[in-house]
Amino acid sequence: MKRTPFTRGLSVFWWLMIAFLYLPLGVIVLYSFNSANSAAFFAGFSLRWYERLLGNDQLLTALGNTLALGVASSVIALVIGTLIGYGMYRHRGRKLGWLVALIYLPIVMPDIVFGISEMAFFITMDREFGILGPSLATMIIAHVTFQIPFVALIVYSRFVGLDPTLFEAAKDLYASPAQRARHFLLPTLKPSLIAAFFLAFTLSIDDFVISFFTAGPENATLPIYIWGAIRRGVSPEINAIATLMILTVAIAAVISLLFNKEGRRS
Amino acid sequence: MTFPPSAATAPQGAVRDASTITLSGLRKRFGGDAVALDGVDLTIRAGEFFTLLGPSGCGKTTLLRILAGLEAPDDGTLTIGGRDVTTTAPHLRSVNTVFQSYALFPHLSVRENIAFGLRMKGVPVDERRRRVDHIAEFIKLGALLDRGVNQLSGGQRQRVALARALVCEPDVLLLDEPLSALDAGLRTQLQVELQRTQKRLGMTFVFVTHDQDEAMVMSDRIAVLDNGVIQQVGAPHEVYERPVNAFVAKFMGHVNLFAIEQLDHTRVVTALGTLTMDKPLEENARAGMLLIRQEVIELGHAVSEGYNGLEGVVKERHYRGSRIEYRLEVNGVTLMATAGNLGQRLYAVGDTVTVSIHPEDVVGLDA
Numbered sequence: 126m127k128r129t130p131f132t133r134g135l136s137v138f139w140w141l142m143i144a145f146l147y148l149p150l151g152v153i154v155l156y157s158f159n160s161a162n163s164a165a166f167f168a169g170f171s172l173r174w175y176e177r178l179l180g181n182d183q184l185l186t187a188l189g190n191t192l193a194l195g196v197a198s199s200v201i202a203l204v205i206g207t208l209i210g211y212g213m214y215r216h217r218g219r220k221l222g223w224l225v226a227l228i229y230l231p232i233v234m235p236d237i238v239f240g241i242s243e244m245a246f247f248i249t250m251d252r253e254f255g256i257l258g259p260s261l262a263t264m265i266i267a268h269v270t271f272q273i274p275f276v277a278l279i280v281y282s283r284f285v286g287l288d289p290t291l292f293e294a295a296k297d298l299y300a301s302p303a304q305r306a307r308h309f310l311l312p313t314l315k316p317s318l319i320a321a322f323f324l325a326f327t328l329s330i331d332d333f334v335i336s337f338f339t340a341g342p343e344n345a346t347l348p349i350y351i352w353g354a355i356r357r358g359v360s361p362e363i364n365a366i367a368t369l370m371i372l373t374v375a376i377a378a379v380i381s382l383l384f385n386k387e388g389r390r391s
Numbered sequence: 392m393t394f395p396p397s398a399a400t401a402p403q404g405a406v407r408d409a410s411t412i413t414l415s416g417l418r419k420r421f422g423g424d425a426v427a428l429d430g431v432d433l434t435i436r437a438g439e440f441f442t443l444l445g446p447s448g449c450g451k452t453t454l455l456r457i458l459a460g461l462e463a464p465d466d467g468t469l470t471i472g473g474r475d476v477t478t479t480a481p482h483l484r485s486v487n488t489v490f491q492s493y494a495l496f497p498h499l500s501v502r503e504n505i506a507f508g509l510r511m512k513g514v515p516v517d518e519r520r521r522r523v524d525h526i527a528e529f530i531k532l533g534a535l536l537d538r539g540v541n542q543l544s545g546g547q548r549q550r551v552a553l554a555r556a557l558v559c560e561p562d563v564l565l566l567d568e569p570l571s572a573l574d575a576g577l578r579t580q581l582q583v584e585l586q587r588t589q590k591r592l593g594m595t596f597v598f599v600t601h602d603q604d605e606a607m608v609m610s611d612r613i614a615v616l617d618n619g620v621i622q623q624v625g626a627p628h629e630v631y632e633r634p635v636n637a638f639v640a641k642f643m644g645h646v647n648l649f650a651i652e653q654l655d656h657t658r659v660v661t662a663l664g665t666l667t668m669d670k671p672l673e674e675n676a677r678a679g680m681l682l683i684r685q686e687v688i689e690l691g692h693a694v695s696e697g698y699n700g701l702e703g704v705v706k707e708r709h710y711r712g713s714r715i716e717y718r719l720e721v722n723g724v725t726l727m728a729t730a731g732n733l734g735q736r737l738y739a740v741g742d743t744v745t746v747s748i749h750p751e752d753v754v755g756l757d758a
Contacts, residue, residue, distance in 0.1 A: 290490045291494050291496060293488075293494065295496075295507075296480075297487055297488045298555070298559070299482045299559070300511040301482055301511075309496065315498075
């Protein structure tokens, strides 16, 4: 195909876009291996900032919090979101459809509004009833609420892509409701469930705003720790943490994508 | 054969005693006003190949789904083998279905698909394996057992769906237009195979289709449905040659229908002319129309002895290879006639021909 000025312009635009997306990340990854304590020049390759991370107790606690929060919230969101996704499928096209639309609200709500309202709610509960004081538990609840719609959506789209007579075939072939769940629904959903779990996990690790408003003093996650550390100046150590986070999130996102694709293919 | 007796190994034509189906007063309504079934009474005999035939929306699929338990009737009762199963859940009925879309489980192999029903019923692994192997041989699926269902062609999927239902040895097998997605050649072949399978197993088959040719080829008896009401039940030749009303006649592909203007014992007057019937029409009190099948009309240069004679002009000729269709004008009315292509001279457009119709082929029916 002949390349016109227009198509050439498009490809320049594409590469510019990629550069804006990935150059800043690349710079952080590069400087995390910088042997000098500088963000201005690269003095040579070194793992010293990574070594220093291992000795940083505060940071390791934050990492532990992040993982605990991510896994716990993703598991809970997976269970609830799957049930909601199935419910949405079963009741699609009925008059209750608008109720289902309510679960999309957290997706479009600004994080800061969501975070502040969750915080206000938890504080009120704590003051009035002495429960739900800021802690890891409140963070998990907050994360679960914003993860649910994503899980529900993935599960729902998997069901919508299925031949509806499969549900009837399972009934017709003597499967009781429990057997249908175990031998038909779960195996059919498996790739989508894995995809949904890793998407939820990624969302949890990524989140700063909502965690920030719902965390107790002991429960700083990595993003919260970084936020605090950055106020004392950007150090190459932060670059190293950021690089590790980029890696983790990228892996989780790719797993999610692959399984979601597989789930919809069959 | 060393394994325990099963339907597949039972003697030819063996009729299992648990499979007579009776439907009485079945009614079903969807939403506000759409009537799917409007009082259906029917007995399907044990070991019969029974077809529910009708246009889309006639209620045939609803009836099948009620038999499977996937739909509950608003009113009426359903018994299978003498047991009232009107409200029995589908997984507790000894009924299996071959779905139009086949509905094979995408996460399971061919073998696992076929074994699904047995597994759900708690049949032990060894017996399961034996029965799946046996049915696979019976349906000629042996080489496909370890494939994924996504690797199969349409005809193979249809066979797997059939095997999956048959291996459970249900009292009744339901088939929901299982051949409609296949091309014509394969369809003809599978029609014969299905019919042969049914005869060998002696199982009651209830088949749904909108294709009257398919229904006639395969069935012992046919029920023609329209608007949720059974119009006629009978053997293929009864439904085809003696349709009870204009709907059935048209659905079976007949076009020569004429309103009866005057009736005097065996003599009837229609727009076509005056015709004699072999027996008086009074026997059929509701008769208001005459049917003359295309293929019973004899064309020639002289009226055959003992036949009704008319004179017509050939207006159109459609060449169909094995047969020729003529559109004739008789007394200003259109009459379609089909003649076998016997290698004789064909009539040309504009030819005047005599039309001979035997009194036995003048059929009265309800308007």
